[in-house]
Each structure stands twice: as C-alpha cells, then as structure tokens.
Amino acid sequence: MDSINQIHLGYFSPTLNGAKIGQAIADGLSSCLDVPIAVDDWQTPADRVRKRTYSARDLCVFVMPVYAGRLPNLLLPFVKSLRGNETPAVAVVSYGNRNYDDGLSELSGLLTEQGFIVFGGAAFPAEHSFSTILAKGRPDAADLAAAEKFGQKLGVYILSAEAGQLDSVEVPGNWPPGPYFRPQAPDGRPINILKIKPEVNDDCIKCGLCARVCPTQAIDPADVSHVPGKCMSCCACIKRCPVGARAFVDEDFWIHVHDLEERFSEQKEIEFFAP
Numbered sequence: 312m313d314s315i316n317q318i319h320l321g322y323f324s325p326t327l328n329g330a331k332i333g334q335a336i337a338d339g340l341s342s343c344l345d346v347p348i349a350v351d352d353w354q355t356p357a358d359r360v361r362k363r364t365y366s367a368r369d370l371c372v373f374v375m376p377v378y379a380g381r382l383p384n385l386l387l388p389f390v391k392s393l394r395g396n397e398t399p400a401v402a403v404v405s406y407g408n409r410n411y412d413d414g415l416s417e418l419s420g421l422l423t424e425q426g427f428i429v430f431g432g433a434a435f436p437a438e439h440s441f442s443t444i445l446a447k448g449r450p451d452a453a454d455l456a457a458a459e460k461f462g463q464k465l466g467v468y469i470l471s472a473e474a475g476q477l478d479s480v481e482v483p484g485n486w487p488p489g490p491y492f493r494p495q496a497p498d499g500r501p502i503n504i505l506k507i508k509p510e511v512n513d514d515c516i517k518c519g520l521c522a523r524v525c526p527t528q529a530i531d532p533a534d535v536s537h538v539p540g541k542c543m544s545c546c547a548c549i550k551r552c553p554v555g556a557r558a559f560v561d562e563d564f565w566i567h568v569h570d571l572e573e574r575f576s577e578q579k580e581i582e583f584f585a586p
C-alpha cells in the first residue's frame with residue numbers, strides 16, 4: 312500500500328461526544344505516523360455540500376452517532392456520498408449506553424461499498440443525547456486515553472502494512488443493517504419521538520448558537536423560539552445552549568428517557584476492532 316500523507320477526521324457529532332473521540336484516535340494515528348490531521352465537521356447542511364473524494368494516500372477516521380440502532384437516517388445521503396479509492400478508514404460510532412445495534416456495521420459496510428478499506432473500528436459508550444445520567448460524562452479522560460492508544464496501535468499496523476496488504480476488519484452487527492430500534496413505553500406502547508421539537512424558556516439570551524449548530528437548520532435565527540423546520544432530535548441545541556434554556560417537554564419523550572435510564576445504567580466497555 313502507498314504511504315499515508317494526510318489524516319482526515321470527519322464527524323457528525325451534534326453533542327460533541329464523537330468529535331472528542333475522533334480527535335483522540337486521530338491524535339494517536341498522527342503521532343505514530345507523523346502525518347497531519349485535517350478536521351472536517353459535518354454538522355450543518357453547508358458543511359456537507361462539498362463532495363469528498365479520498366486517495367490511497369489519505370487515512371480517514373469517520374465518526375457517527377448511533378440513532379435508533381443505526382446511523383442517523385437524515386445523514387445517510389451524505390455518508391453515501393463519501394468516495395474512497397482504496398482509502399484506509401477507521402469507522403467509529405458513539406452510542407448512549409443502550410446498544411449500537413447495526414450502527415457500526417452500517418458505517419463500515421457503506422464505506423466498504425464506497426471504496427474504503429475499513430481496517431479499524433470502534434464503538435464508544437458516551438453520554439446519551441437525551442440524558443445527563445446515561446454514560447454520564449463519557450467520553451472521560453480514561454476513554455480518550457484509550458482512544459488515543461487505539462489510534463497509535465492502528466498507526467503501527469499501517470506502518471507494517473505499508474510493505475504489503477491492508478486487511479479489512481470485521482465488526483459486529485448486520486450488513487445490510489436491520490430495522491431501526493423503536494422506542495416503547497414500559498407497558499409496551501410504541502413511543503414516537505419523530506415529531507417533537509425543543510422548546511426554549513425565559514433563560515434564553517438569544518445568542519443564536521442553537522440556530523447555527525442545528526444540523527437541519529430547523530430553528531428560525533430571527534426568533535429562536537420558533538422551530539419551523541424538521542427536528543432530528545439530536546439535542547445539539549439543548550446540550551450546547553450556554554444557559555441551558557432549551558429542552559424537550561413532550562411527556563412520551565420523558566417516559567422513554569426515564570425507561571432507558573432505568574434499564575441501561577450499567578457501565579459499558581469501549582469495543583475496539585482491528586485486524
């Protein structure tokens with residue numbers, strides 16, 4: 312394989328867990344390979360316009376959150392537009408302590424179809440977008456140190472493979488992916504959170520950050536209490552609000568969150584996959 316001359320860290324990370332994890336993995340790779348990192352944030356529609364094509368001398372670290380056991384469906388057209396040319400890639404997902412189901416297999420499978428050689432993978436438990444209890448505070452310092460070490464290990468593997476062949480890695484989950492996870496109330500009643508929208512309270516200082524970071528640009532920048540567009544419930548506006556002025560108030564949403572908090576409170580380990 313060709314020697315690597317650029318690391319690309321690409322992520323969609325509304326509440327910034329994946330951004331931190333990806334940075335640590337890329338740092339580990341960069342220190343081992345002595346190659347610079349180009350950070351590519353896919354947060355807003357404007358960030359996602361440019362067509363991305365990578366060569367065999369690029370190394371990509373791509374990080375996505377797991378939504379309903381898969382990749383966020385509104386981001387699928389973008390993920391499917393990434394093009395590799397025998398480009399080494401590391402597929403990484405973060406998930407909120409329930410399960411990553413087919414999220415990692417979907418990311419790895421799509422990248423493989425699109426010309427990447429997925430030689431590394433990882434699934435990181437990280438604080439759930441909906442909660443401050445599930446995987447609270449993760450990724451923490453220990454998680455980020457483990458992520459950096461994993462990057463270094465992958466770097467050593469790349470150096471050894473430069474003389475020969477780069478192998479793909481197997482990751483858990485179905486490919487093609489199965490159906491999306493469907494939230495249910497404890498009594499089995501289906502819960503639908505697709506139509507909810509985040510509300511603002513009187514603490515709002517009208518800084519407009521929520522409108523700027525919204526991945527679907529659903530929030531009216533002239534009046535941030537107005538959410539005319541499609542909300543993907545990512546919680547960027549809630550968790551990144553500097554004064555904590557935003558929240559979902561939907562009753563079923565909170566039934567779902569409390570149920571998750573009760574059932575998935577145990578500490579989960581990071582899973583790493585390498586050849």
Ligand SMILES: Cc1cc2nc3c(=O)[nH]c(=O)nc-3n(C[C@H](O)[C@H](O)[C@H](O)COP(=O)(O)O)c2cc1C
Pocket residue numbers: 323324325326327328329330375376377378379380381405406407408409410411436437438439440441492543544545546
């Ligand atoms: C709409 C939505 C659905 C989610 N579904 C799942 C899920 O199926 N399993 C899980 O463990 N976490 C789930 N999460 C939690 C996120 O995967 C988790 O918080 C992730 O670390 C967020 O990444 P980010 O901080 O990079 O945005 C979901 C979050 C959202 C917003």
